[in-house]
Amino acid sequence: MADTTPEALARLRELVSDDLERTNRIIIEQLDSHVEMIPTLGQHLLNSGGKRLRPILTLIAAKLFGYQGNDHALLAAVVEFIHTATLLHDDVVDKSNTRRGRATANSVWGNKAPVLVGDFLFSRSFQILVEHGDLRVLRIMADCCAIISEGEVMQLVASNDLATNEARYLDVVKHKTASLFASASQLGAVAAGRSDEEAAKLSEFGLKLGIAYQVVDDALDYASQSDELGKNVGDDFQEGKMTLPVIHAYAHAEGEEKEFWQKCLEEDEQPEGSFERAIALIRERGSLEYAMGKARQFAAEAKAALEGLPDTPEKQALANLADFSVDRSY
Known part of the structure; x- marks a missing residue:
């Protein structure tokens, strides 16, 4: 039976606890720099209570196949560095003040330092990969970083654009x-x-899990509490992000509703009470239920991708993670 409780995530971590500890040691070692701002700012975000899902995926996937070496911990550290770099850049672009309930690096040090430290983390990641010497791995991560950068620009272009479809x-x-x-x-x-x-x-x-996870994140921005979510709810609305609940609600809006969305998102006019009105319209149109239905569809596709792989505790843990990704409140 699938486990969708928060304990599912804890059990996933337990399966790779030793490997994750090794990964964390590598992260600390590789953050070292004679430029004091780099380890200080890097540690600020790395120690802010993240789930470490992405490096855990690397570790659990290797363990699924009975891997006994150490390279997976090194690669997991690279994954976390790249993720951390994107978060540093995201928070600057989005002008975010909190993440995971703590002040963002840009709210503490300003915009310049997080951008530059993010660049350092990207660069250090590829130093590690070159030293590792596996061209197949290097290609995977080089392609990934290019794709992420494209996604950042795509989101920027789509912001405040109600022509953005699903x-x-x-x-x-x-x-x-x-x-x-x-x-x-x-x-x-x-x-x-x-x-x-x-x-x-x-x-x-991983692709289908990631889609499900982000769709749920976007839905939680209109359905959760700040202390649960780890960021200020309503940030996506204020930043004009075109997420699935908004896209669905606008597609089914009529008359004055459409004018509301146009003023709030395209014209960036958000008088007091606008976010509460947005939530009400999203609920009236069943847009949260629609988004969660899509998330469950992608989670099911993620589990289907595991078919044919060894039946191990690690495989079951990954399936549980797919279920947890759509049944969480944070």
């Missing part, structure tokens, strides 16, 4: 978020020396 939104999600989930999962299979076919299954799992 297909365009999902394309942004695939690039900006799901691509790293996919690469993290694929790296575990590659580290274990598995075939391209098996690695592709893990990549497909």
Whole structure:
């Protein structure tokens, strides 16, 4: 039976606890720099209570195939560095003040330092990969970083644009978020020396998991509490992000409703009470239920991608993670 409780995530971590500890040691070692701002700012975000899902995916995928070496921990550290770099850049672009309940780096140090430290983390990641010496791994992560960057630009272009439809939104999600989930999962299979076919299954799992996870994140911005979510609810609305609940609500809006969305998002006019009105309209149109239905569809596709892989506790843990991704409140 699938486990969708928060304990499912804890059990997933337990399966790779030693490997995750090794990964954390590598992260600390590789953050070292004679430029004091780099480890200080990097540690600020790395220690802010993140779930470490992406590096865990690399570790659990390798363990699924019985891998006994150490390379997967090194690759998991690279995955976390790249994720951390994107968060530093995201918070500057989005002008975010909190993440995971703590002040963002840009709210503490300003915009310049987080951007530059993010650049350092990207650069250090590729130093590690070059030293690792596996061109297959290097290609996966180089492609992934390019795709993520494309996704960031795609989201920027789509912001405040009510012409953004569901297909365009999902394309942004695939690039900006799901691509790293996919690469993290694929790296575990590659580290274990598995075939391209098996690695592709893990990549497909990660991609669909990442889409489901982001769709839920976007829905929670209109359905959760700030202390649960780890960020200020309503941030997406204030930033004019075209997420699935908004896209669905606008597509089914009529008359004055359409004018409301146009003023709030395209014209960036949000008088007091606008966010509460947005939530009410989203609920009236069943847009949260629609978004969650889509998330469950992608979670089911993620689990289907695991078919044919070894029946191990790790495989079950990944399936549970797919279920947890759509049944969480944070």
